[in-house]
Amino acid sequence: MATTVRDTIKEITRKHLSEGKGKCYGQCLTAVGWVGGTLPEMYEKDGMVEFSMADVAGGSIATGIALAGGRPMYVVRYQGFQWYNLVSVVNYAAKSKELWNRPCPIFVRSIAMEGGIGPVAGSSHHSLAHRMPGIKVIAPMTSGEYEYAYSCFMNDDEPYYVSEHRKSYDNTEELENIILPKADFTIFPISITRLEMKKLVDLAKQENIHLNIIHQLWIKPFNIPSSWKLALDNSRFGGLVTDDDYVEGTASSIANELSLATGKRVWTLGLEPRTAGFHPSVDNLPPSAEKIIEKLKQIKYGI
Amino acid sequence: MSNYRLEAFKKASFCRHFENQVYQAAQNKHIKFPFYLSAGQEYIPASIYTILERKGIDANVFIQHRGHSHYLCKGADPIQLIDELLGRKTGCAGGMGGSASIHSREKNIFGHDGLMGSQVPIAVGHAYETRKPTIVVMGDASAEEDYVLGALGWASTKNLPILFIVEDNNLSILTEKKVRRNWEMDNIAKGFNMKASSLNDSPLVIEMFLKDYNFEYSMLLNINTTRKYWHAGAGKDDDYTTQYEKELKSLGEEAQKIDEENKLLVEKLWQQQLEIQ
Numbered sequence: 001m002a003t004t005v006r007d008t009i010k011e012i013t014r015k016h017l018s019e020g021k022g023k024c025y026g027q028c029l030t031a032v033g034w035v036g037g038t039l040p041e042m043y044e045k046d047g048m049v050e051f052s053m054a055d056v057a058g059g060s061i062a063t064g065i066a067l068a069g070g071r072p073m074y075v076v077r078y079q080g081f082q083w084y085n086l087v088s089v090v091n092y093a094a095k096s097k098e099l100w101n102r103p104c105p106i107f108v109r110s111i112a113m114e115g116g117i118g119p120v121a122g123s124s125h126h127s128l129a130h131r132m133p134g135i136k137v138i139a140p141m142t143s144g145e146y147e148y149a150y151s152c153f154m155n156d157d158e159p160y161y162v163s164e165h166r167k168s169y170d171n172t173e174e175l176e177n178i179i180l181p182k183a184d185f186t187i188f189p190i191s192i193t194r195l196e197m198k199k200l201v202d203l204a205k206q207e208n209i210h211l212n213i214i215h216q217l218w219i220k221p222f223n224i225p226s227s228w229k230l231a232l233d234n235s236r237f238g239g240l241v242t243d244d245d246y247v248e249g250t251a252s253s254i255a256n257e258l259s260l261a262t263g264k265r266v267w268t269l270g271l272e273p274r275t276a277g278f279h280p281s282v283d284n285l286p287p288s289a290e291k292i293i294e295k296l297k298q299i300k301y302g303i
Numbered sequence: 304m305s306n307y308r309l310e311a312f313k314k315a316s317f318c319r320h321f322e323n324q325v326y327q328a329a330q331n332k333h334i335k336f337p338f339y340l341s342a343g344q345e346y347i348p349a350s351i352y353t354i355l356e357r358k359g360i361d362a363n364v365f366i367q368h369r370g371h372s373h374y375l376c377k378g379a380d381p382i383q384l385i386d387e388l389l390g391r392k393t394g395c396a397g398g399m400g401g402s403a404s405i406h407s408r409e410k411n412i413f414g415h416d417g418l419m420g421s422q423v424p425i426a427v428g429h430a431y432e433t434r435k436p437t438i439v440v441m442g443d444a445s446a447e448e449d450y451v452l453g454a455l456g457w458a459s460t461k462n463l464p465i466l467f468i469v470e471d472n473n474l475s476i477l478t479e480k481k482v483r484r485n486w487e488m489d490n491i492a493k494g495f496n497m498k499a500s501s502l503n504d505s506p507l508v509i510e511m512f513l514k515d516y517n518f519e520y521s522m523l524l525n526i527n528t529t530r531k532y533w534h535a536g537a538g539k540d541d542d543y544t545t546q547y548e549k550e551l552k553s554l555g556e557e558a559q560k561i562d563e564e565n566k567l568l569v570e571k572l573w574q575q576q577l578e579i580q
Binding site for chain 1: 399400406426432451
């Protein structure tokens with residue numbers, strides 16, 4: 001049976017701690033749910049260290065541990081909490097190597113989810129980290145991608161913002177790109193919107209819309225391989241970046257890069273530009289396959 | 304007369320003349336960005352590092368702006384600091400750190416990012432990982448940052464080998480402490496079950512608090528001191544008598560000789576570096 005993302009993270013963490021590569025830090029780690037089942041049942045003596053509930057101090061203490069070479073895995077249970085937790089990661093860890101030649105590698109597990117959790121906790125917030133030089137941002141949604149992200153981190157000396165999503169934790173499949181000789185659009189999905197792509201392709205077929213799908217793992221650094229350029233060049237109407245964050249950030253930045261590289265128009269679709277409420281009627285969720293196909297139809301037919 | 308007082312004076316005097324030269328260099332437009340002088344407060348680092356040197360303790364030190372005297376008193380290279388203030392690649396932070404973000408790898412002094420008080424939780428994390436003697440220095444204003452308080456609490460909970468030094472000059476830019484708060488840092492630290500005291504910056508008083516301290520636990524010292532220059536060196540505060548002037552007078556001829564030698568030495572170092580194009 002294929003391994004879930006949840007079990008992959010749990011096993012990576014177990015090895016990180018038991019093989020003495022570093023420790024794991026965060027708030028309420030050893031609680032009933034063990035952060036969505038992604039942590040092994042280990043305690044402080046094993047390297048699973050509980051911080052107090054002081055978010056800004058916690059993120060900064062983790063940064064100090066990284067500065068000392070501790071290779072910390074720092075778990076932030078809701079990405080919205082990064083508005084507090086990320087302060088020293090982006091202002092110290094990301095700058096320390098450039099300013100003082102003192103690397104500060106920290107693996108920030110930043111966990112997104114949606115649905116009834118209100119104006120701050122919900123969705124992804126990788127745009128927060130994206131704008132700062134000296135940090136890498138990656139959004140693994142599969143087991144293979146998570147192992148790759150961790151391996152990159154362990155062979156690197158820079159801080160990593162790992163944009164996770166709870167809805168990916170049950171995923172057992174790797175996600176392959178689809179590139180057609182001629183397409184109407186090339187979709188560049190980020191984070192949990194990637195898991196909508198299967199359904200999107202089916203819906204698109206019903207609408208006689210032909211799609212390239214190019215999954216986005218690395219958010220920063222963002223490099224555009226020639227095969228992506230070619231795919232976008234060969235897309236009749238251009239491209240669309242989908243994200244689980246507000247579009248005024250990562251999605252717009254990536255769309256701009258793609259557009260500059262190809263001259264093609266690249267649209268964005270992410271959270272709606274409004275605050276999320278708790279009730280389903282006022283929530284703000286990432287774009288579904290249905291919403292994406294509507295956007296593509298609007299572009300195709302000029303509606 | 305105790306050698307300790309003279310040793311501490313030697314460090315303090317070097318710092319005072321160094322800072323006077325920085326001020327002069329700025330007046331002469333050699334320094335082209337904001338700088339933060341530690342003159343007036345130099346007796347805190349001068350005493351601390353004299354005591355630790357005598358004990359053979361080489362602590363990891365986390366400073367923020369107004370940290371020149373900690374850098375110099377711990378024995379870091381003054382020429383690299385001059386070059387840093389002149390924005391040169393040969394500076395202690397490669398010309399990137401200016402006055403506020405200086406560091407020394409050789410002397411285990413860690414630089415500051417510019418967010419007031421951020422050095423406190425970062426130092427706590429570093430101390431947790433290394434378990435080595437650690438000193439973190441903050442002003443009475445940065446001590447008010449919420450994350451400083453959170454970090455104090457965690458350091459106490461984990462019983463880390465860390466000494467928190469609050470250089471309390473009673474001013475944040477020009478706003479007095481009594482306008483900003485009605486509490487004191489030593490009481491806050493005690494509330495976190497940490498050993499803490501409020502004291503003045505006399506070398507003998509600092510010695511009294513540090514002579515038996517070997518970093519077996521976390522401790523906070525709120526040291527009341529006097530700032531000689533404004534927040535960013537743009538002007539001078541009232542002409543207070545600082546610990547340096549008191550010790551110079553009290554220690555007599557021997558101190559005056561040391562002071563004159565330091566003055567000449569520092570002037571020579573600055574002149575030599577300014578002549579390099």
